[in-house]
Amino acid sequence: MSVKVEVIEGGVPHNKIMIAGLVSTLVCIYLTYLNAFTNTEVFSFFGGLAVVSALIWGSHTIKVLCSYGIGTGVPSAGMIAFGSGVIAMLLATKFGMLAPIVALVLAAVIGFILGYVSNNILNMKIPAMVQALTEMAVVGALTVMGFAALITGGFTFTGLTTSATSIMGMPSYGNSFLGGGLIAVAFLLGAIAIQHPFNACLGPGWKQDRMLMLTAECGFLSMIVAAVMSFALISAESAIISLIIALIGWFYTYAQYFVLSKRDAAAWLDSKPIPDTEGH
Amino acid sequence: MSAVAAKPQAGGAMNPTAMAVGVVLLIIILGVCWFVSPNLGLMALIGIIIGGVLIGFGTHFVPVGGAPAAMGQAPGIATGVAMLAAGAGLAGLFGGAWAAEQGMVVAVVTGGIGGGLMMAITCLMVNFVYVFGMGIPAASGKVLHDPITGDSQAEYKSQGTEGHGLPFVCFVGGVIGGILGGAGGTLIYLELLSLYEASFPTMMNATLAQITPVAVSVAGMFAVALFLVNAVLTAYNITGTIEGPHDPKFKRWPRAIVASAVASALCGFVAILIVAM
Numbered sequence: 001m002s003v004k005v006e007v008i009e010g011g012v013p014h015n016k017i018m019i020a021g022l023v024s025t026l027v028c029i030y031l032t033y034l035n036a037f038t039n040t041e042v043f044s045f046f047g048g049l050a051v052v053s054a055l056i057w058g059s060h061t062i063k064v065l066c067s068y069g070i071g072t073g074v075p076s077a078g079m080i081a082f083g084s085g086v087i088a089m090l091l092a093t094k095f096g097m098l099a100p101i102v103a104l105v106l107a108a109v110i111g112f113i114l115g116y117v118s119n120n121i122l123n124m125k126i127p128a129m130v131q132a133l134t135e136m137a138v139v140g141a142l143t144v145m146g147f148a149a150l151i152t153g154g155f156t157f158t159g160l161t162t163s164a165t166s167i168m169g170m171p172s173y174g175n176s177f178l179g180g181g182l183i184a185v186a187f188l189l190g191a192i193a194i195q196h197p198f199n200a201c202l203g204p205g206w207k208q209d210r211m212l213m214l215t216a217e218c219g220f221l222s223m224i225v226a227a228v229m230s231f232a233l234i235s236a237e238s239a240i241i242s243l244i245i246a247l248i249g250w251f252y253t254y255a256q257y258f259v260l261s262k263r264d265a266a267a268w269l270d271s272k273p274i275p276d277t278e279g280h
Numbered sequence: 281m282s283a284v285a286a287k288p289q290a291g292g293a294m295n296p297t298a299m300a301v302g303v304v305l306l307i308i309i310l311g312v313c314w315f316v317s318p319n320l321g322l323m324a325l326i327g328i329i330i331g332g333v334l335i336g337f338g339t340h341f342v343p344v345g346g347a348p349a350a351m352g353q354a355p356g357i358a359t360g361v362a363m364l365a366a367g368a369g370l371a372g373l374f375g376g377a378w379a380a381e382q383g384m385v386v387a388v389v390t391g392g393i394g395g396g397l398m399m400a401i402t403c404l405m406v407n408f409v410y411v412f413g414m415g416i417p418a419a420s421g422k423v424l425h426d427p428i429t430g431d432s433q434a435e436y437k438s439q440g441t442e443g444h445g446l447p448f449v450c451f452v453g454g455v456i457g458g459i460l461g462g463a464g465g466t467l468i469y470l471e472l473l474s475l476y477e478a479s480f481p482t483m484m485n486a487t488l489a490q491i492t493p494v495a496v497s498v499a500g501m502f503a504v505a506l507f508l509v510n511a512v513l514t515a516y517n518i519t520g521t522i523e524g525p526h527d528p529k530f531k532r533w534p535r536a537i538v539a540s541a542v543a544s545a546l547c548g549f550v551a552i553l554i555v556a557m
Contacts, residue, residue, distance in 0.1 A: 071520035073346065073360035076512045080362075083508035086501060087547045091554050106550070113305070113546055114509065117539045118516045120298035161484065161494045173486065179493035183501050 011208030014064055018135060021057025022104075025050045025142045029100045032149040041238035045245045047149030048226065051190065052219035052249070054146060058139035059197045059215040060208075065132035066198060070124070074202070077136065078195030082187055084110045084133075085140020092141065093148070093157040100155070103141040111137025139194065147186035150223065150242060151230040152177045175232070182229055189225055193218035210260040217257050220250035294535060302538045309545040317556040320475055325548050327471035331464040332510045332544025336536045338460025339365045339514040342399065343450035343524045348442070352416050355443040355450055355523050357406050361515030362508065364402075365461055369507045371398035372462015373469055377500065380470060387470055388463050395462020399454040403446055410445040418445030423526050428452060443523070453524030465507045468544075472499035472551055479555035502551045509547060510540045 028050035034043040062077045070077075085107050092103035114137070115130035149155045160177040173179045177186075196218055201211040227242035306329075313325045342364050345356025357364060375394025379387040410416055419436035420426065421443030426433060429448050437443050446454075476495035481488050517536040522529045 070516065072362065072512070072515040073520070076360055076362035076515050079366065079508040080512035083505040083512070084547065086505045087550050090498065090501070091550050094554065094557065110546060110550065114513070114543055116298075117302065117542050118513060120295055121302045121539045121542070122513065122517045122535050123293060123295050123298075124516055158484075173484075173490050174493040176494070178497050178501075181493075181497045181500075183497065184504070187501065187504070 014060060017057055017060045017212075021053050021060075022138070024053040025057070025146065026100055026104070028053060029142065029146055029149055029155065032153065032155070033097065035153045041153040041234040042241055044150050044153045044230065044234055044238050045227075045242040047146045047151075047155075048220075048223035048242055048246055050146035051143050051150065051223060051226075052216055054139050054143045055190070055193050055219040055222075056212050056215045058136060058143070058194045059211065061132050061135045061139065062195060062198045063202075063206075063208075063211065064128050065126070065136075066202070068126045068128060070126065074199040075195045077132075078191045080114070080133070081136035081194060082140040082144070082191040084114055084137040085142075086144050086183070086187055088137065089141040089144045089148075092145070093155060093160055096156050100142065100145060103145055104138055107137040107141035108134050111135070136194075140190065143190040143194070144183065144186055147190065147222075147226050148177055148183070150226050151182055151186070151233055153234045153238065177233065180232075182233075185229065186226065189222040193222045205264055205266075207260070207264050210257065210264055213253055213257045213260055217250065217253040220246050220253055224250060299535070299538050302542045306538075306542050306545050309542075309549050313549050313552060317552060320478060321552045321556050324471040324475040324552055325545065328468050328506065328548035328551070329541050329544045331467035331471070332506060332540045332548070333537055334460050334464030334467065335365070335369060335507060335510040336514045336517075336540030337533055338457045338464060339511055340518065340522065340530055340533050340536065341453040341457030341460070341525055342368070342522070343403070343446060343454050344515075344518070344521050346521045348521065349444075352410070352414050352444045353441040354521060355418070355420050355445060355447065356521060357402060357446070357454070361518065361520070361522075362512050364399075365457075365511035365514070366508060367402070368395045368399045368458040369461040369465040369511065370504065371395055372458065373465040373500075373503055373507065376462065376466025377469055377496075380473060384470055388466050391466025392459040392463035395458035395460075395465070396455045397458070398462075399458030400451075403451045403454045407446045407451070416444045418447045418450075419443045420447045420449070420523060420526070422523050422528065423449075427526050449526050450524040453526075456525070461507075461511075464510075465503055468506050468548075469499055469503035472502050475499075475552065475555060483555060498554070502547075506544060506547050506551075509543050513539050513543055 028046045031046040032043050035041055066074050088107035088110055089103050092099045095102045111134035115133035118124050119129040145155050152159055197211050197215040223246035227246045231239040314322050343356040344361045345354050345358050348354035349356045350358035372391040372395025376387045376391025379390040417436045419433045426447050426449050476499055480491040480495050514536050517532055518529050
């Protein structure tokens with residue numbers, strides 16, 4: 001039995017994944033803006049798709065960085081990605097429609113400076129460090145923004161702090177994405193989903209398509225949880241649409257990941273016991 | 281350069297040029313903050329920087345063993361810096377947040393005790409598992425005698441390992457690290473909370489009582505984010521594992537102080553811009 005290798009070593013180049021991930025994430029986040037145009041909330045699910053594409057990009061960035069053996073474990077990369085990303089994202093939400101672009105630029109600046117700090121001041125001297133930390137801050141910011149769009153249907157500061165339901169004519173702030181602390185759940189859903197795939201797939205048998213499929217699976221799994229949370233803040237129909245899309249995506253990617261795992265599983269060669277040449 | 285060739289990472293050496301650039305960057309950020317928000321914002325930013333530096337410095341005390349510790353081949357707690365610092369710091373942060381209404385000093389002390397308690401329990405249970413579960417004594421590989429108790433270490437160290445278990449000095453280091461980390465995290469949270477509680481009502485045109493959940497949540501999220509950034513930067517500084525204050529790697533702390541100050545100033549400034557813009 002031979003192991004069929006479908007992707008050559010290295011697979012799709014990182015820059016291609018980066019550009020595809022960036023463009024699809026931004027497009028998906030902006031598609032949730034259709035909510036404001038059509039005055040509905042049914043397009044919120046695009047936020048979840050933005051999360052999945054950003055995570056796929058981010059997990060490949062983590063692969064690029066952690067191939068150098070930074071010595072601190074893969075999860076730390078996910079933590080710094082979201083730690084720096086969520087800061088940029090929160091400020092960017094104040095810019096209304098420009099929010100995703102501002103989040104991108106601001107996160108890139110923060111990530112670049114953090115990359116300089118770790119590479120030069122802390123003397124890490126890893127060639128990919130600055131670019132990787134820049135990318136990961138952007139991924140963190142856009143992922144949390146995608147979760148915000150999925151859960152609330154929008155990504156502006158007012159939308160994230162103010163609930164649509166009002167109590168006795170006063171707007172309610174506690175029942176919102178920020179006021180209700182849902183952002184903390186979104187933060188960790190993303191941070192775990194971004195670091196797990198490379199942590200699980202690393203090693204000599206690493207295959208790019210298998211790791212990215214696992215990332216998509218983790219992304220959709222997080223999207224299921226976020227879609228359930230969105231029942232609290234957007235209309236039930238919109239939340240059900242998000243939930244169904246997340247479930248379908250998760251079943252598909254999980255099945256695909258299973259297929260890829262079987263493909264890459266170590267082959268067992270049936271070599272038989274040592275032949276008994278003497279005697280009979 | 282291949283991944284293997286890049287393996288020998290951060291040495292103990294300092295990079296004076298980069299340190300100078302870091303200090304200049306810090307002063308620039310402080311200046312811009314003074315320009316944007318002279319009173320409230322600058323005070324908050326200074327508090328955030330002190331908190332960040334406390335976290336970065338405190339993390340050096342924590343005995344981080346990583347994967348070798350899980351196999352009983354190196355002293356320390358068997359997980360990564362980011363996880364340990366986040367565990368201790370967030371425990372302290374939650375403890376301090378409960379006491380936020382009782383003033384700065386009480387809250388910061390409560391946060392420190394919360395973090396220290398968390399690390400004390402962790403160290404105790406880790407040693408319990410090492411001694412009674414894996415059957416190994418506690419011995420340090422980096423020093424011949426425990427700096428605090430003076431106990432001899434070499435006789436208890438297995439050959440081919442760097443030591444194992446949690447000697448007394450590691451335990452004390454862990455508790456000190458937890459106290460510093462918890463206090464730093466709480467300080468960041470308190471500074472941001474007071475800033476947001478002062479600014480959000482006018483910004484969002486609502487009463488303080490209405491706005492409190494948002495202020496608490498945003499300040500808490502920023503504190504967690506700043507904590508993780510500082511903890512991971514420190515993890516990069518010590519490249520994975522450290523035994524505690526007696527470890528030679530501990531001498532790298534000046535680099536982490538500058539790095540934490542720059543990172544905290546940058547992230548804290550962005551957090552202040554939310555209300556200053």
